[in-house]
Amino acid sequence: MKQLTTTQKDALVELLNIAFGRAAASLSKLTGHRVQLDVPQISMCAIEEIADYLRPVVHEDVASVHQIFGGSVVGDAFMILDGRSASILKELLTNEPAMPLEIDASAREVVTEVGNILLNACLGTFGNVLKVQVSFSVPHLSLERLESVLASVAVEHEGLRYALIVHAAFRLRGSSLTGYVVIVLSVGSIDRLMRAVDHWEGEQRA
Numbered sequence: 001m002k003q004l005t006t007t008q009k010d011a012l013v014e015l016l017n018i019a020f021g022r023a024a025a026s027l028s029k030l031t032g033h034r035v036q037l038d039v040p041q042i043s044m045c046a047i048e049e050i051a052d053y054l055r056p057v058v059h060e061d062v063a064s065v066h067q068i069f070g071g072s073v074v075g076d077a078f079m080i081l082d083g084r085s086a087s088i089l090k091e092l093l094t095n096e097p098a099m100p101l102e103i104d105a106s107a108r109e110v111v112t113e114v115g116n117i118l119l120n121a122c123l124g125t126f127g128n129v130l131k132v133q134v135s136f137s138v139p140h141l142s143l144e145r146l147e148s149v150l151a152s153v154a155v156e157h158e159g160l161r162y163a164l165i166v167h168a169a170f171r172l173r174g175s176s177l178t179g180y181v182v183i184v185l186s187v188g189s190i191d192r193l194m195r196a197v198d199h200w201e202g203e204q205r206a
Helices: 006-031 047-054 083-094 105-130 146-156 187-205
Strands: 035-046 061-071 075-082 134-136 140-145 160-172 175-186
Touching: 006 035, 006 083, 006 105, 006 160, 006 187, 035 047, 047 146, 047 160, 047 175, 061 083, 061 105, 061 146, 075 083, 075 105, 075 146, 083 105, 083 160, 083 175, 105 134, 105 140, 105 175, 105 187, 140 146, 160 187, 175 187
Parallel strands: none
Antiparallel strands: 035 160, 061 075, 061 134, 061 140, 075 175, 160 175
């Protein structure tokens, strides 16, 4: 099992905070509300352990925005929110009341757009700062149990073995909620990404 070194984890947090800052600026401009996004924690685990890792904090069906990315680093990226957080996010960003029982069409549109902006910012920052080529697909929203989301990825991409799990703290209009960005990578891709992170971190210290 691969593990992130403390230096790699700190560098990834710094890179993702750059990405989240860009995403927050885009969301603030789009909605007219000041949006802050922070990366309080990042972890890496085997793909088989993702559900066990998230199940204590995601207890129900989830709203997941999924993008496939390719290039020199290949994998799947998700933004994952539980139903309550998705509804609250919609209410905070649109001033429309949250629907307590289901994620309505308006919430789906908001969550898809937020996921698109956030995942593009993360993957784009990896590409630009780390100088690795990354292309990505149109985002896809699904509403289903966490295990179903992850099982489909494991079946479609048998070479994927590791996941970076990023806690995403949204703060806006005096409220806060937590989502998760999950980036699933092959062994080769995680090795290439970590080499690029090590090189970038060394340049920052030089």
